[in-house]
Amino acid sequence: MDAKIQRERMDYDVVIVGAGPAGLSAAIRLKQLDPELSVVLLEKGSEVGAHILSGAVLDLCGLEALLPDWRERGAPLGVEVEQDEFRLLTRTKSLRIPNWPMPPMMSNHGKRIVSMGLVCRWMAAQAEALGVEIFPGMSCSEIVRGERGEVRGVVAGEFGKRADGTPGPHYEPGMEILGKYVFLAEGARGSLSKELIASFDLSRGHEPQKFGLGMKEVWRLDPAKHRQGAATHSMGWPLGRKAGGGGFLYHAEGGELFLGFVVHLNYKNPYLHPYLEFQDFKRHPFVAELLEGGERLVYGARAISEGGWQSIPKLTAPGAVLLGCSAGLVNVPRIKGNHNAMLSGIAAAEAAHAAIRAGRSGDELTAYEADLRSGPIAQDLKKGRNVKPLWTRFGLTGALGLGGLDMWAASLTGRNLFGSLSHGGTDAAATEPAAGHKPIDYPRPDGKLAFDRLTNVAFAFTNHEESQPAHLKLKDPALPLSRSLPEFAEPAQRYCPAGVYEVLDEPSGPRFQINFQNCVHCKTCDVKDPLQNILWTTPQGGEGPNYPNM
Amino acid sequence: MKILVPVKRVIDFNVKPRVKSDGSGVDLANVKMSMNPFDEIAVEEAVRLKEAGKASEILVVSIGVKQAQETLRTALAMGADRAILVTASEDVHQDVEPLAVARILKAVAEAEKPDLVIAGKQAIDNDMNAVGQMLAALLGWSQASFASSLTLEEGHASVVREVDGGLQTVRVKLPAVITADLRLNEPRYASLPNIMKAKKKPLEEKTPADYGVDASPRLTILKTAEPPSRKAGIKVGSVDELISKLKTEAGVI
Numbered sequence: 001m002d003a004k005i006q007r008e009r010m011d012y013d014v015v016i017v018g019a020g021p022a023g024l025s026a027a028i029r030l031k032q033l034d035p036e037l038s039v040v041l042l043e044k045g046s047e048v049g050a051h052i053l054s055g056a057v058l059d060l061c062g063l064e065a066l067l068p069d070w071r072e073r074g075a076p077l078g079v080e081v082e083q084d085e086f087r088l089l090t091r092t093k094s095l096r097i098p099n100w101p102m103p104p105m106m107s108n109h110g111k112r113i114v115s116m117g118l119v120c121r122w123m124a125a126q127a128e129a130l131g132v133e134i135f136p137g138m139s140c141s142e143i144v145r146g147e148r149g150e151v152r153g154v155v156a157g158e159f160g161k162r163a164d165g166t167p168g169p170h171y172e173p174g175m176e177i178l179g180k181y182v183f184l185a186e187g188a189r190g191s192l193s194k195e196l197i198a199s200f201d202l203s204r205g206h207e208p209q210k211f212g213l214g215m216k217e218v219w220r221l222d223p224a225k226h227r228q229g230a231a232t233h234s235m236g237w238p239l240g241r242k243a244g245g246g247g248f249l250y251h252a253e254g255g256e257l258f259l260g261f262v263v264h265l266n267y268k269n270p271y272l273h274p275y276l277e278f279q280d281f282k283r284h285p286f287v288a289e290l291l292e293g294g295e296r297l298v299y300g301a302r303a304i305s306e307g308g309w310q311s312i313p314k315l316t317a318p319g320a321v322l323l324g325c326s327a328g329l330v331n332v333p334r335i336k337g338n339h340n341a342m343l344s345g346i347a348a349a350e351a352a353h354a355a356i357r358a359g360r361s362g363d364e365l366t367a368y369e370a371d372l373r374s375g376p377i378a379q380d381l382k383k384g385r386n387v388k389p390l391w392t393r394f395g396l397t398g399a400l401g402l403g404g405l406d407m408w409a410a411s412l413t414g415r416n417l418f419g420s421l422s423h424g425g426t427d428a429a430a431t432e433p434a435a436g437h438k439p440i441d442y443p444r445p446d447g448k449l450a451f452d453r454l455t456n457v458a459f460a461f462t463n464h465e466e467s468q469p470a471h472l473k474l475k476d477p478a479l480p481l482s483r484s485l486p487e488f489a490e491p492a493q494r495y496c497p498a499g500v501y502e503v504l505d506e507p508s509g510p511r512f513q514i515n516f517q518n519c520v521h522c523k524t525c526d527v528k529d530p531l532q533n534i535l536w537t538t539p540q541g542g543e544g545p546n547y548p549n550m
Numbered sequence: 551m552k553i554l555v556p557v558k559r560v561i562d563f564n565v566k567p568r569v570k571s572d573g574s575g576v577d578l579a580n581v582k583m584s585m586n587p588f589d590e591i592a593v594e595e596a597v598r599l600k601e602a603g604k605a606s607e608i609l610v611v612s613i614g615v616k617q618a619q620e621t622l623r624t625a626l627a628m629g630a631d632r633a634i635l636v637t638a639s640e641d642v643h644q645d646v647e648p649l650a651v652a653r654i655l656k657a658v659a660e661a662e663k664p665d666l667v668i669a670g671k672q673a674i675d676n677d678m679n680a681v682g683q684m685l686a687a688l689l690g691w692s693q694a695s696f697a698s699s700l701t702l703e704e705g706h707a708s709v710v711r712e713v714d715g716g717l718q719t720v721r722v723k724l725p726a727v728i729t730a731d732l733r734l735n736e737p738r739y740a741s742l743p744n745i746m747k748a749k750k751k752p753l754e755e756k757t758p759a760d761y762g763v764d765a766s767p768r769l770t771i772l773k774t775a776e777p778p779s780r781k782a783g784i785k786v787g788s789v790d791e792l793i794s795k796l797k798t799e800a801g802v803i
Contacts, residue, residue, distance in 0.1 A: 135742060
């Protein structure tokens with residue numbers, strides 16, 4: 001970085017990066033514990049909620065612990081799940097899996113179908129009322145270290161670089177926002193979290209983090225077909241044996257359907273096209289019939305952490321902690337993570353409050369790690385810890401049969417049958433060379449049920465100023481054409497749910513193009529690129545998707 | 551010199567507007583809202599005049615729903631000195647009509663006595679392009695719309711206007727109402743330090759009644775509809791085929 005850049009500094013007690021459920025819960029709990037604490041929350045989205053994408057069926061345990069009077073405070077908690085079903089799809093049929101063999105933790109009854117974007121906006125209002133300073137539209141682009149190497153803060157709000165990286169006419173250097181403790185709550189594969197994990201070697205002794213790509217559309221349904229409170233999860237078609245994953249259909253309030261599809265990113269075939277699998281899913285009669293006469297309102301995508309218990313890295317470094325999906329707290333079989341995100345925010349806040357009261361700063365909040373590894377989050381994640389590794393090894397049947405048995409054993413006896421299974425390698429390493437695979441022929445989107453990628457991206461309302469440097473960086477700019485294309489048929493063209501990466505056929509030969517303006521900040525490229533040559537960094541604040549209610 | 555800049559909170563330009571199912575207007579529920587881009591240009595121009603020592607105070611005014619406070623904070627972060635919010639509507643779907651806005655602004659101008667009003671040429675939500683002109687007429691001031699350049703002289707302003715045929719330069723007597731076009735300037739970012747400082751700048755809250763104006767709607771929206779979706783293109787085999795299709799099917803030649 002340019003050493004000449006002078007930045008203003010501002011000191012707080014606690015600096016939180018990311019206004020999702022984890023960061024907001026931490027901010028609220030800090031102020032509940034001590035209104036005098038100065039707490040700042042920085043969010044790269046144009047407003048709180050703009051970058052939030054989640055299913056979501058919310059387990060209220062986190063919110064109950066944080067704001068038990070949420071009802072009086074008018075929390076937008078959508079509708080209660082009244083009908084909860086799992087379906088196995090074949091090409092034309094849909095078989096309901098009865099609920100009775102499912103471990104009790106899988107039940108969605110009494111949970112709420114919510115838009116987490118709206119929940120986060122409401123939480124932000126609660127936090128601001130308590131005196132938390134929230135600054136949306138401010139990206140955190142660097143970690144600031146102290147003299148002992150400890151994390152002191154972040155650089156936030158740098159704007160106006162030219163495409164070559166030099167300061168443009170409206171350049172704003174941003175500020176150094178410093179704190180006694182820095183909470184990273186950026187969500188799955190956050191850019192500063194990734195840097196923290198690498199520089200403090202926090203993954204050592206833990207399994208690699210695993211990911212899925214979640215894609216979601218909000219539809220307004222034909223009122224005759226809307227069944228408010230119904231939640232369906234599906235497995236099987238169209239992914240079959242190609243990859244793990246499945247679909248969800250949540251009949252939300254206001255006649256809306258939250259429709260989504262998750263593809264586990266440890267798939268082998270580089271020709272797999274997660275986005276088109278999602279579009280194909282909508283063609284299944286069970287889904288197509290529901291969508292007929294409806295209208296797609298919003299589209300978006302986000303990587304999800306799926307490693308679970310085994311993959312949680314060490315959570316603390318001097319002066320910093322990882323929260324929520326920066327740590328990877330999703331429970332894969334329960335298809336839920338927001339509750340753990342909230343609980344982790346609460347736990348980190350309590351640890352930081354005690355430390356600050358004892359006059360400490362810039363050290364490791366070991367009490368937070370201890371709490372997380374023995375408290376309710378651990379109990380939640382341990383039960384389902386083997387489902388994902390079993391899915392990887394034995395496919396869907398392994399996940400359903402053996403995973404189900406393992407969860408029953410854990411629920412009844414407190415012990416998992418299989419102990420703690422390993423995930424194997426990273427998702428990037430799972431990608432196999434194209435030579436061993438065949439291209440997959442996907443049907444063309446019809447524009448009614450299935451949409452082509454660029455049309456759909458317009459419904460993420462995303463934008464990035466073109467004159468800045470691309471925030472998607474290539475460690476070696478030659479690699480996409482010299483190796484990714486010949487060896488892996490450049491899978492970035494397919495795994496990106498926003499069509500950012502293109503290989504263009506030109507008279508002079510193929511050309512690799514990055515349309516960073518389309519990026520929806522899902523981070524899949526950073527996860528899945530087999531050569532790990534693509535780096536997702538943050539663009540300037542206020543850019544990226546503008547999700548209304550994802 | 552004191553400059554008054556009216557700013558409007560509108561649907562963000564990145565958002566694809568969607569018509570409400572009853573056709574009564576654009577659905578704004580949970581939709582990202584921002585400062586009207588032409589108003590940003592107007593604020594920027596005022597701030598540049600202040601930085602150049604030609605203006606002493608910048609007052610920004612927004613007329614609309616309570617949430618327009620955020621829009622005013624952005625203007626304060628860009629460099630305005632103080633703000634007035636006139637809450638004239640409770641419902642985000644109820645637009646305040648240009649005549650009511652112009653009347654309120656006239657009252658504000660009479661109370662505040664600015665030497666110059668710089669407004670955006672139009673708001674990107676309803677594209678009326680009316681407030682600046684109405685305000686000048688109500689105040690009896692000179693006006694210069696669609697400004698792509700503004701130079702202040704003693705008691706006058708020299709304005710380059712973007713007109714159909716090209717550029718027109720006019721000289722107007724102050725006080726005047728100038729409306730900003732796209733090329734007047736490129737607005738700055740509201741920086742984090744300035745956003746922090748803007749939280750402490752004064753923001754006064756008023757109602758239309760404080761100015762003796764009735765802001766209730768006078769216009770009725772009969773119908774709002776989305777434009778028909780564009781048909782897919784076709785490939786033609788030859789120039790002759792293209793010409794014949796342009797003649798027979800498109801009917802353009």
